[in-house]
Amino acid sequence: MRIIIVGGGTAGWMAASLFAKRWAHLPIQITVVESPDIKTVGVGEGSTPTLQQFFKQLNILDEDWMPHCNATYKYNIKFSGWSPDSGIDSYNHPFFTQLDTFTERPFTVNCYTRRLGLDVITQPDTFFFNSYLTEHHKLPYTPDNFPFEINYGYHFDSQKLGQFLMGHAKKLAVEHKLLTVDTVTLTDNGDIKELHGSRGEVVKGEFFVDCTGFRSQLLQQTLGVTFNSFNDNLFNDAAIVLPTQVHNAKFETQSIAMSNGWRWQIPLTHRQGNGYVYSKDFQSPDKAEQELRQSLGLLDSDVEAMHLNMKVGQVNKHWHKNCLALGLSQGFIEPLEATALHLVQISIESFMDRFQNGNYQETDRDEFNKLTKARFDSVRDYIVAHYKLNTRNDSDYWQANRDNNILSDSLLQLLDTWFTNGDVAQEIKTQNAHSHFGNASWHCLLAGYGTFPQLAANQPGTGDQFHEHQLHRFLHGCLLNFNAAK
Ligand SMILES: Cc1cc2nc3c(=O)[nH]c(=O)nc-3n(C[C@H](O)[C@H](O)[C@H](O)COP(=O)(O)OP(=O)(O)OC[C@H]3O[C@@H](n4cnc5c(N)ncnc54)[C@H](O)[C@@H]3O)c2cc1C
Structure with a gap:
């Protein structure tokens, strides 16, 4: 054959x-x-x-x-500037590791508690181990006497x-x-x-x-x-790519909201990859390139940008x-x-x-x-949710994304479950939608955007139920088993 x-x-x-x-x-x-x-x-x-x-x-x-x-290595995606109105500058969507079996439950319990209107911490970064690995710039390898597997991408x-x-x-x-x-x-x-x-x-x-x-x-x-x-429901149809020297060598991808889309920052060993993903219906390629250059401090640079169309x-x-x-x-x-x-x-x-x-x-x-x-x-639903839930007010693009109601039944059902204090884990199971983004990922997105039911509207999410679980001590203790990266 x-x-x-x-x-x-x-x-x-x-x-x-x-x-x-x-x-x-x-x-x-x-x-x-x-x-x-x-x-x-x-x-x-x-x-x-x-x-x-x-x-x-x-x-x-x-x-x-x-x-x-x-x-x-890549431990996280850090989303910055997607939901300024909720008071959250950024949140991490980590790759989950075996250690997170201890912390996922307190996280989702806190999310539920806050959905019911109580003031508890729901920032994903504080609960999941890969955020700690990223922050302390550690390698993902552990000694044999610490038998927990670390999940990472590249x-x-x-x-x-x-x-x-x-x-x-x-x-x-x-x-x-x-x-x-x-x-x-x-x-x-x-x-x-x-x-x-x-x-x-x-x-x-x-x-x-x-x-x-x-x-x-x-x-x-x-x-x-x-x-x-x-x-x-996914408006972006173009991207501009522009490399720079490595600025931020943390083992994470940064996804930073822009006026009409978002840009990535990816650290490689020899350069940083940057790209602006945007919608041509809302922004011309020239304007998008200018905005990207400005955000990278490259307005006067002759480094060539690559323009791509996306289908x-x-x-x-x-x-x-x-x-x-x-x-x-x-x-x-x-x-x-x-x-x-x-x-x-x-x-x-x-x-x-x-x-x-x-x-x-x-x-x-x-x-x-x-x-x-x-x-x-099911991957599409998760991506669309990022746009639907944004709280930016700086362009028609973000408003159009927020106003867009052409959503799949599965996504509508999931959002409804969250906002009516239903069981998100059960809904994901019913939809058989966990092949890529499971319960923890959906909670990171929904809580990371600070989008909660009305009852929680006045709760900033700074209460101390995090300490009750002693997670800080636990996660910092785990960190001692990892060597620092150069
Ligand atoms: C802006 C952007 C950002 C992305 N970021 C990510 C990311 O972070 N992570 C990720 O997983 N993916 C990402 N992707 C997707 C990723 O780039 C692709 O999935 C991946 O590179 C695989 O591409 P491909 O092999 O399908 O196609 P291509 O890389 O386009 O390769 C096509 C091949 O087909 C050959 N070919 C075409 N026509 C013919 C022909 N007639 N005869 C013979 N050969 C032919 C070409 O020579 C070439 O070798 C991104 C894509 C875009 C556009």
Whole structure:
């Protein structure tokens, strides 16, 4: 069997590496076809902790790949300036660790108590261990006598990660062909039969993986699978990227609200990645670039900015006929929680579980499509909630986001549960929505924005129920087991 992956971006090489590893004992030849002329998207520098599992599956240690990709650890996303009216400057959405099993309950109990109108602390940063690791700039490794696992993601140079994965996949016998796919021929039943390169090359295969980025040459352009845009409640459709020297080397991504969107700050070992994600309906690219430059102190600098358009949404079917789409070709939810590679990875894994060495049934394909669509939808709900709940008043953009009532039933139900003092954990379970953002994440967002039912409106959230749980002492004690990073 020949599996042809078209596209040599991060998605293509992640798929090639995992396929080659899992199917090493089978007669499956994996080929990556990559255009020498079409560039990769060149962004995507933050991950979730699932990338840790990705490298574990490939038996690659942090020290084997991180230095090659200028990578740093990532414990948190810090959201700043999203909800000024609630009196909260910033809050952390951490990756949760085993230690948080002790603190999640006090946190959600406090949130519930405050929803009932009592003045207790609900700032997520004080409850979750990764905020302490970030603040004290510690490494995530612990001695054997402290048996709690720390969950972390990474920041990395996306081009270098692609190169590293290409080298690894080639060691696993993945074939690499440089050619631009020009036309595609189909069999009588509408499957993909072969690819034709712009210089007359022909590539035949039995199964094809579309990793061609936003252009989606195989799934959307050739097989005609339609794309559902999310622009009715995710307004951002463009980004500007501008690197600077490292300013803040903390192991966290910063997500800072701007006049018509937000900007990220990602520390790598050799530079800081910055990008402004915004909506062209509300702000022109020139104005957005000026605002980004100003916020980075680069108004007079000649460092070049890269402008990108974003197609936000997902395809109707992620796997159609003998073609699977992965990465930007299957869909993209804007990068606010850096979920794209996470979705790529879990799509690859659930595809491999169902592919059955090529003997898959239609039911396997349907089940995969249903599951993948639901995952995209549930990540979308979480991202949309950030915009819906903002309390900024500095532009029409923020007002339009707040006023927007085109929300999914699942999100409306979740918000209703929160504001009517219902059981958020139960609602998430009922919706089966915890595959990526579970109970603790939703509480961080809702409490982090300071959005509480009316009863709590006059409660600043500074009461001392935090100390009652003795968590401060507990978390600081745990911190003693970690070494400082340089
Ligand atoms: C502004 C922005 C910020 C982002 N931030 C994050 C983040 O923090 N975290 C995260 O996980 N993700 C992020 N992403 C998403 C992330 O960049 C992508 O998911 C990831 O890079 C994978 O891209 P890809 O491989 O699907 O596509 P690409 O990188 O675009 O690669 C496409 C490949 O297809 C090849 N190709 C295209 N057409 C043809 C053809 N006809 N013939 C042969 N080859 C072809 C190209 O040569 C290229 O190799 C971000 C995206 C954007 C736009």
